[in-house]
Amino acid sequence: MKAIVFFTILLCSFYSFSQKKSLEAKSTPHSISIDGKLDEPAWEEAATASDFIVFEPDNGKPAPYGKRTEVKVLYNNDAIYIGAIMYDDEPNKVLKEISQRDNFGTADLFGVFINGFNDGQQNFQFFVSAADVQGDCIMTDAIGEDYSWDAIWLSKAKLTKEGWIVEMKIPYAALRFSDQNKQTWGINFFREIKRERKKYTWNLIDTKIGTFTQQNGNLEGIENIKPPTRLFFMPYASHYLNAADGQKTYGTMKGGMDIKYGINDAFTLDAILIPDFGQAKYDDQILNLGPFEQQFNENRAFFTEGTDLFNKGNMFYSRRIGGKPSIDPDLNDNEEITETVQSVNLINALKVSGRTKAGLGVGILNAITEKTYATIKDTLTGETRSAIIEPLTNYNVLVLDQRFRKNSSVSLINTNVTRNGHFRDANVTGVAWDLNTKANTYNLSGNVKYSNINELEVKKGFYSAIGFAETSGNYRYSVGTDFVSKDFDPNDLGINFYTNYYNFYGNANYRILNPTKLLNKFRINYNMYTEFNRESGKLQDNSFNTNFNLTTKQNNYYAAGFTVWPTEIYDYYEPRADNRYVAIPRKFDSWASISTNYNYKFALDLNPSVTFYDQSGRMSYGFDVGPRYRFSDKLLLTYTFSFFRRNNNKGYIDAVEQDNGNSPDNIIFANRNVITYSNTLGGKYAINSTMTLNLAVRQYWSYAENKDILELQPNGTLTPNSTYTTNKNSSFYSWNADLSYSWWFAPGSQVSVLYRNSASNFERVIDKQFKDNVSHLLTNDALKHIFSVSVKYFIDYNAIKNKIRNRG
Known part of the structure; x- marks a missing residue:
């Protein structure tokens, strides 16, 4: 009898955790003041989302009563409203470090994940910390969380004697949804108690399954709302004072505008007119002794925000746009360059991106940089001349990404660089696939790319890759291979260092999915990698690696590893000459x-x-x-x-x-x-x-x-x-x-x-x-x-x- 009761409880628990929860949103004609008080009558009438479940570290366990969370949802013609009460039986220990937007530091956190199409493809995520700091991002299983995306919404967090409260107003212009009269949205609520390093969600996110966005609950009851006109203008004005030792101070004034326009309920146009990147973070330059250029992070907001589609196939390196000039001018005897630039000016740029109801993602990015000259001086006569170091150049990226079964996609990507006149042009086309089984237990991924460079002569190259992986459970593995021809060159609008090789690689790993008596997290990996020069067949790389990482109960992180190259290998890149190796x-x-x-x-x-x-x-x-x-x-x-x-x-x-x-x-x-x-x-x-x-x-x-x-x-x-x-x-x-x-x-x-x-x-x-x-x-x-x-x-x-x- 006891066994039957235990089995029944276990079955009911599994059933409740594995099913999507539902919450009814309450319509209100009244205005809601975003003050963190939840004192309007409409909040009392709204249904409550409760019974949160541990996401990390002890996945699947119910949240303790003393740390319970209650959330309500209202909506009207303009926005959706979220009211959340985070109870804490030790309210004086709530962590609340004040930080910058999207960087929560050491602070408790509440978040809501919204998918207006409820298609398991993409979440719009909004966070508020206990210090009243906002954060937002776009989440996809393929890319992860993209915090470069910033929406316009209101929030207020307040500490109370019982914990803390969050009130949020998210205008419909910050979301994407259909124009149907009755709608069901995907939704989930998130809470992190920072001092305990514990994370909770309303609808269970099962960590044994290799997907995040498909495990939302349902938000019912939204009726008779229409997607608004999404048209935003962001004018700016900047003033710069520049000085250097031995030079006079001089000032410059810049002005321009960014525009965002929602073409329809799915697609958005972003345009930047007269760009100004003068306040972007500096680059961490190094002494580069190797055969390849240093790769820099992108610090310009236009090229980081909402670019998940453009990253498909790993063919787009945005620092090429407005980067270093591509041409080294020919110098005669006794000539030297006296004036040049480190980066080419961007005239304007635009991008269109979005996804249809049928799961087709479309991304178009276009940018134009100006014609740029260097000044060259004859050291004997003193005469100067100008030489082109970058012609007027057009950069274009096109991505078509078809998703199906909510967890798989096939993408077509094309990058094109056209330089005015007789200068080098480049065109690269690729197909990439990311295929997952229905239960998200196995993955087949890969791509095929083809480059066509038109300079003094046409140069064509080829790249292919395929990998297979088990993506669920304690034990996981992956295997794969790449093949790259000698003349493959995506570097006019992408970045690729190694060519003319083929390889084989594999990985096997073990992780704990729930904490033990000593550890919150643990993972150990074994990797092997073998690479051959495509023409000579010589070993370019041959290594195996073992590493582990763990997090203790005190939330200290430790990791270590070693890699062994047991044989001599041959480097075909360091000599900087064809068919030479060291x-x-x-x-x-x-x-x-x-x-x-x-x-x-x-x-x-x-x-x-x-x-x-x-x-x-x-x-x-x-x-x-x-x-x-x-x-x-x-x-x-x-x-x-x-x-x-x-x-x-x-x-x-x-x-x-x-x-x-x-x-x-x-x-x-x-x-x-x-x-x-x-x-x-x-x-x-x-x-x-x-x-x-x-x-x-x-x-x-x-x-x-x-x-x-x-x-x-x-x-x-x-x-x-x-x-x-x-x-x-x-x-x-x-x-x-x-x-x-x-x-x-x-x-x-x-x-x-x-x-x-x-x-x-x-x-x-x-x-x-x-x-x-x-x-x-x-x-x-x-x-x-x-x-x-x-x-x-x-x-x-x-x-x-x-x-x-x-x-x-």
Whole structure:
């Protein structure tokens, strides 16, 4: 009998957790004041969503009564309203650090996930912290959470004697839904109790299933609402004061406007007119000794917001637009470049994106950059001339992404760069697929890409990849292979470093899905990777790796791993010449990572690593150490010191042409020590939830000191060279400091004040006095100062229309 009762309870529990919950939204004709009080009569009449379930760490367990959550939903002709009460049996322990938008720091959190089409494809997620800080993002299973998306909505959080309360107003213009008279939306509610590192949801999100967006509950009762006209204007004005040592201060004024227009209930047009990216975060430049360019993060809002469609197939690298000029001008004898630019000006850009009811996603991005010149001077005559370093250029991206069965997709992607005149044009087309079984237990993914470059001659290349994975349960695995031809080149609007190879790889891993007595999370991985040069068949890579990561009951994070290359491999990229390679000896790499619980006022990050080579005296080692201290809910300081040293590193420094002009160049390497230091300081002082002061400082110095000159032999070995005498030592040091003030004075409207000073220098002579390097950098003519003020104002067409209507 007891067994039958137990089985019945278990079955009922499983049934209740595995079924979608439903909540009835209440229509109200009255206005709702967003003050965090929930004192309007309509709130009393609305149905309540309760009985939250643990999402992490103990997935599937009911929330304790002392931490219960109750949520109600209202709606009218303009917006949907969310009222939530977060009970806490220790209300004085609710964490409430004030932070910037989309960065919640150490604070409790409430969120609502809304899918107006209830198709399991995409959630619009809105969060409010206990410190009254907003955050929002778009969530898809393929991309994850995209916090670059910002909507315009209202919220208020208030602490109470029983916990805290959130009240939210989300205008329909911030959502996507159909024009049907009766609608059922997908919805879920989220709560995080930060001090316990526990997360709860209203409808169960089963972590054994490899999907997030398909596990919403249902919101019923929404009737007779219509998608509004989504037309927004964001005019801005900026003023810049620029100064450098030895130069007069000068000012510039900029103005422009961004436009967002909802073409229909699914598609949105974003346009940027007269762009201004002067306040974008600086790039963390490094001493780059390798054969490939340094890849930078995108810091311009237009190219980060809502770009999940454009990332399909990994073919779009937005920093190409408005990046470095693509042409090196030909110089005659005794000529030098006296004036040039580091980045090409963007004239304008637009993008159209959205998804139809049938699951077809369409993304179109177009941008135009201006014709750009460099000034070249004859050092003997003093005469100057102009040379084109970038013609008028059009960039275009087209993506068609068909989703089906709510969890699978096939995409067609095309990128095209057209340069005016006889300059290089590029076209790349790809097909990508991401296929999941109905139960989200297995995945088949891959892509095929084809590049066509039209320069002095046409160059065509091919790329293909396919992978298979088990994506659910404690034990999971994946296998795959890639094939890349020598001439595959997507780099006019994408980024790809390695070509002319094929590989095979695999992964097996184990994770716990629920906490144990000692651990909240644990995962261990085994990886193997083998890569061959496509033409010679030589091993370019051959390694296996084991690593683990875990989170303790005290929410401290630990991880470690090692990688072994058991055989000699051959690097075809470092020599910078066709069909040449350098032999890399066997090596062993190990690393560790510690990150203590950020809930404490003081926390520490530590990341040491070391690599041993099967070659006399050759090794690498280094570490990052990052203490952080939260002085109060308003003030936080972080600091990171990084050190990395490579002893007896072997690297390319030059290629010397043979006297007869017919033989291959002599490729010169150096046996060198490479040492890198960096110091990074970050600070935040929050005046309130809409006003913050931020500090970001980075000092970087890296140098490569050549000890022996070597010559690369045809068999990949290096032998001493006594004839090459050019100094190819390298020393690069840089300084960046940003002090900024940000004030969101109205929804979507912001005042930003920024003071920035920066400098960088590259030298062949190495001064090993750390203090002298830094002081010289801060006192020489390279130090630049920028002071800027930018005002952006959000204008909603619907608000203007309603005001005019009310006055009438």
